[in-house]
Amino acid sequence: MNEGMRLEDVPELMQNIQSRLPVKAAAKTSVLSKSWLHAWSTIPNLIFHVPEEEERKQLMLVYIDNTLRKYLRDNIPIESFELNIQLGRNEHASLAQQWIRYVATKTCLKELSFTINFDQVSMNLPDEILSCVNVTKIRVWASYVMDIAVRMTSSHQSPIIKCVSLRELHLFRVRISQQLLDHILSSCRLLENIKLKSCSQDLKTIKIKSLPCLDKLEIYTNDIRHCPSVEINNVPNLCMFKCDLQPMGTKGMDILPFSSVHSISLGSNVTELWLGGPGLVTDDASVDMIKTGLPFLESLTLNMGFWKLENCRFTFASIKRLSLISLPDNHIGIHLNTPKLLFFHLDGSTMPSLSFPISTTLEEITFRMKPYKSFDASFLLKMREALELSRKCYLHIAPVWYYRPPPLNMDILDDLKTRLQFPPATNVETLTFEVCKDECQWESSPFFHAFFEICHPKQVIVKSDVCKMMLGEVLEKKTKIAADWPNYVKHVQIRRPDERWDTLTDSHTSFQDGSRPYYADFKLEWC
Numbered sequence: 001m002n003e004g005m006r007l008e009d010v011p012e013l014m015q016n017i018q019s020r021l022p023v024k025a026a027a028k029t030s031v032l033s034k035s036w037l038h039a040w041s042t043i044p045n046l047i048f049h050v051p052e053e054e055e056r057k058q059l060m061l062v063y064i065d066n067t068l069r070k071y072l073r074d075n076i077p078i079e080s081f082e083l084n085i086q087l088g089r090n091e092h093a094s095l096a097q098q099w100i101r102y103v104a105t106k107t108c109l110k111e112l113s114f115t116i117n118f119d120q121v122s123m124n125l126p127d128e129i130l131s132c133v134n135v136t137k138i139r140v141w142a143s144y145v146m147d148i149a150v151r152m153t154s155s156h157q158s159p160i161i162k163c164v165s166l167r168e169l170h171l172f173r174v175r176i177s178q179q180l181l182d183h184i185l186s187s188c189r190l191l192e193n194i195k196l197k198s199c200s201q202d203l204k205t206i207k208i209k210s211l212p213c214l215d216k217l218e219i220y221t222n223d224i225r226h227c228p229s230v231e232i233n234n235v236p237n238l239c240m241f242k243c244d245l246q247p248m249g250t251k252g253m254d255i256l257p258f259s260s261v262h263s264i265s266l267g268s269n270v271t272e273l274w275l276g277g278p279g280l281v282t283d284d285a286s287v288d289m290i291k292t293g294l295p296f297l298e299s300l301t302l303n304m305g306f307w308k309l310e311n312c313r314f315t316f317a318s319i320k321r322l323s324l325i326s327l328p329d330n331h332i333g334i335h336l337n338t339p340k341l342l343f344f345h346l347d348g349s350t351m352p353s354l355s356f357p358i359s360t361t362l363e364e365i366t367f368r369m370k371p372y373k374s375f376d377a378s379f380l381l382k383m384r385e386a387l388e389l390s391r392k393c394y395l396h397i398a399p400v401w402y403y404r405p406p407p408l409n410m411d412i413l414d415d416l417k418t419r420l421q422f423p424p425a426t427n428v429e430t431l432t433f434e435v436c437k438d439e440c441q442w443e444s445s446p447f448f449h450a451f452f453e454i455c456h457p458k459q460v461i462v463k464s465d466v467c468k469m470m471l472g473e474v475l476e477k478k479t480k481i482a483a484d485w486p487n488y489v490k491h492v493q494i495r496r497p498d499e500r501w502d503t504l505t506d507s508h509t510s511f512q513d514g515s516r517p518y519y520a521d522f523k524l525e526w527c
Contacts, residue, residue, distance in 0.1 A: 044079040080111035104128035139170040152176040161187035242274035276303020362390035372400035377415040384454040387425040431457035491525035
């Protein structure tokens with residue numbers, strides 16, 4: 001900055017400062033001087049969050065409308081526009097459409113972002129949303145209330161796409177027409193990041209072709225009525241691909257009109273891959289194709305809900321992160337030959353047998369389990385063996401046992417003690433326990449007793465009313481003699497959400513008598 005020049009002499013600098021502050025803090029700068037007020041009233045980055053309360057909402061709608069009219073009248077640049085609004089009446093939708101048309105006339109516009117929540121109102125995004133010549137990012141996020149909440153179509157027989165500078169396209173729960181999507185993907189050759197989530201209502205095919213700049217691609221749908229095929233080729237610089245085609249209520253279906261992983265050409269530069277759905281990856285042969293076609297793959301996530309094999313083999317020389325989710329009950333063994341693997345995540349209803357090379361030492365293992373059948377001593381024994389494989393482990397257990405007694409009982413506990421060959425693991429950072437319903441049925445279950453036989457977690461997070469059960473468990477252990485109780489707890493701290501840690505004492509037994517659900521974290525120090 002030249003000598004003698006003041007900050008007020010450079011309004012762009014003041015606006016840059018304001019744009020980096022939270023909205024309320026940035027607005028307060030307008031009282032510093034007329035220069036700061038002018039900078040705030042002409043800032044090119046507009047962010048509007050409309051409150052839900054009706055009276056405040058009406059005031060905000062008037063303010064937004066007046067602000068945009070001023071920007072248009074005085075030809076004030078708008079570089080980015082973000083709107084978060086709940087549409088409760090048709091006039092609200094009409095206003096939002098009008099604002100989009102206002103903003104789209106700005107040739108300097110670079111980013112458009114809309115978060116739209118609906119209350120029995122639908123909305124058509126105007127054609128002008130694709131008329132911004134210099135826009136680089138379009139994001140539309142819609143709440144799921146009805147099938148027709150947000151439509152994105154064209155009033156022209158042949159859509160006119162002017163946003164040829166578009167780099168990022170994010171559509172979430174937007175009902176886009178096949179014709180318009182095809183024209184966008186064929187016209188916007190500079191696209192780098194595409195996210196299409198729950199947008200398949202009117203789509204038969206999602207064609208991603210000849211996009212040399214494409215770096216990230218995400219496609220997600222869970223609608224059984226609309227199953228688009230996916231065609232991908234000539235994307236030489238693609239690094240991340242996520243495709244999760246999960247039809248609702250059709251687990252186990254064999255025939256669905258999804259493209260196969262065999263017909264998708266991703267190029268060889270993919271380092272992060274996320275696949276799920278029937279017809280995509282369902283067997284070892286599919287995994288082998290991934291291995292040979294993607295030599296630089298570092299992160300792999302497979303949704304295995306449609307797999308039917310009893311034993312799965314994964315051999316990857318380059319992979320560092322592996323996540324296997326929605327693991328079905330029929331999986332018995334998982335064999336991994338992954339010499340560079342550091343992080344392993346398992347999500348499912350059953351605990352499989354895991355086989356790693358003898359020299360394997362992982363940095364981190366995460367088990368997120370929702371058992372509803374095989375919650376027995378074998379489940380716990382397999383988990384204890386797996387804990388030996390990593391320096392740090394995280395356990396999240398959320399049993400699905402609605403209106404039935406919990407599966408863990410004293411017989412299972414006795415069976416576990418008889419068959420257990422390892423001492424309790426000391427590398428478990430957190431054990432999170434969550435029950436959705438009927439928490440009272442767990443009050444007599446030896447759940448924590450059983451898990452403390454296989455591990456000594458540093459922290460226990462309880463997300464249900466069974467917190468009272470956890471309190472009783474640790475208070476009892478603190479009174480046991482170490483010789484009689486191998487899982488002896490030396491020191492326990494407790495805290496409620498958003499509170500500080502407090503040493504657990506007998507005074508906390510009063511929490512066990514509470515009638516309302518109680519949520520707490522426990523920090524445990526073991527002998």
